[in-house]
Amino acid sequence: MPIEINHVSYTYFPGTVFEAAALRDVSLRIEDGEYIGIMGQTGCGKSTLIQLMVGLMVPSEGKIIVDGKDINERGYQREELRKKAGIVFQYPEVQLFETTVEKDVAFGLKHSGLSKTEIAENVRWAIETVGLDFEKICAESPFSLSGGEKRRVAIAGILAAKPKFLILDEPIAGLDPKGRKDFLKLSGDLNADGVTIIMVSHNADALAEYAQRVIILDDGRLIMDAPVKEAFRDVELLRDKGIGIGQAREIAHLLTACGYPVPEDTVRYKELLPFLIGIGKGGD
Amino acid sequence: MIIIEASDLFHSYEYEGSQSRSIDGISLRIDQGEWIAILGQNGSGKTTFAKHINALLSVQEGELTVAGLDAKDPANAWKIRQKCGMVFQDPNNQFVSSVIEEDISFGLENFDTPDNEIPEKVAKALALVGMDGFEKKSPHMLSGGQKQRIAIAGVMAVDPDIILFDEATTMLDPEGRQEVLSTIQRLHAEEGKTIIMITHFIEEAVLADRVLVFKQGLLVGDGAPGEILSDLDLLDRAGLAPPLPVSAYYDLKKAGVILPRCPLTIEDLVEALCQLR
DSSP states (O other): OOEEEEEEEEEESTTSTTOEEEEEEEEEEEOTTOEEEEEOOTTSSHHHHHHHHTTSSOOSEEEEEETTEETTSTTOOHHHHHHHEEEEOSSGGGGOOSSSHHHHHHGGGTTSOOOHHHHHHHHHHHHHHTTOOHHHHTTSOGGGSOHHHHHHHHHHHHHTTOOSEEEEESTTTTOOHHHHHHHHHHHHHHHHTTOEEEEEOSOHHHHHHHOSEEEEEETTEEEEEEEHHHHTSOHHHHHHTTOOOOHHHHHHHHHHHTTOOOOTTOOSHHHHHHHHHHHHTTOO | OEEEEEEEEEEEEEETTEEEEEEEEEEEEEETTOEEEEEEOTTSSHHHHHHHHTTSSOOSEEEEEETTEETTSGGGHHHHHHHEEEEOSOGGGGOOOSSHHHHHHHHHHHTTOOGGGHHHHHHHHHHHTTOTTOTTSOGGGSOHHHHHHHHHHHHHTTOOSEEEEESTTTTSOHHHHHHHHHHHHHHHHTTOOEEEEEOSOHHHHTTSSEEEEEETTEEEEEEOHHHHTTOHHHHHHTTOOOOHHHHHHHHHHHTTOOOSSOOOSHHHHHHHHHHHO
């Protein structure tokens, strides 16, 4: 189900002294099965964009078309969209509330129309998919878990509905290195299974590793929509806009300045390493 | 001069009758003016330890002295908090007022600072974090980095000897992170503050004088960044990943390229490679 954003603008508090444009004429298209990274400084409009995509807000101007249908048109069945789209907000663990992990994960499915057996199957699948031991954890209180486990349970609650596209807002902020690695791998695995992933992050290294395409917003405007290897090419522009470029790209850039020709589309460490070895062996 | 001394410190949290030990016998000394980075997985006891230093948690077992005050004595809690301020992860959760100068005055008022001294102290604290002129503004209109700097100013107004940062850069964009790190560097170098910084960004630990590694409530590593951050075995045991330049050093070594020393920063790595030429 492709998502089309057509000339979308959004203004908060229009006509008041607090009027603030959050998005200005943004157009983009997301295809089925893509893994997209969204970057930009705090306040650039990223969160506004993802909330518009799932119909939590209505654009001031422009259209959002999901699966060929305008989601803000009269008569559009919103629940259709709700079933397809999963959104994981920042710090999703603050939304846990049930008495057991199993109940918390199942909550979103209560009115899904699925049978009890189907719900139980989905819940077990979701908890296992996020890397937790179902038998061990299902009867525990979500509040007795560690921070990393809480986040996984919260994400399992979204996955249980088997969304077709998953929007993740800074999902790895506050996780330790192992938690970050595990989570990114999970997002990659889901994507390999056909789930469209849209991930908002400041972490250029993570996006370089997993995303196929990167979208960059600056002051409400779309300033980049390119394959990941192209997106980090213009180091000066990104620095100017306060966007991180990732460590591998940074090293490649510094080496180029040093007189070693490292291609400008080197964004991953494993692509960089052969060049480092080549330089080290003096083979230029 | 020793400013923090812990010996055999233990702490357990109780949840629905079951106990889990969060710190499991920590002994260490921190000198005045040191910049300490604490690394460790989620649940390794970093924050629990930090909250002891600030007297947000009381000592259950063991000894802890902060700025010459016995943390076991509840009567010392306020004095300890005056000596030791804490900056948390989410800047939005730390504001108590919608006007910046009132927000910064809050700590001073709580510590019974005479009214006529407050404006000067607020102005000084704002200047320290490079936010002078923002007295009458609202914290909600600021960027993430600016919000954290206001939170730091609130702590600095009370003029503590020790400042704790609990993942204070986690929620910030790259520019905001840089603003906060530069502010910490200044407080350390120019104001001589003792800095204790908990972080999941191993690159930030490179800036510290000394790195502590926590694992399951135990201190498993304690040394200079160059020593700790290049110890692959230690980092692996603690569930941490080395900084990328350190990984590159070992990967290069495996391929037969020996750099003169193990680089900790991207700049060090590039310089070392360029010198091979």
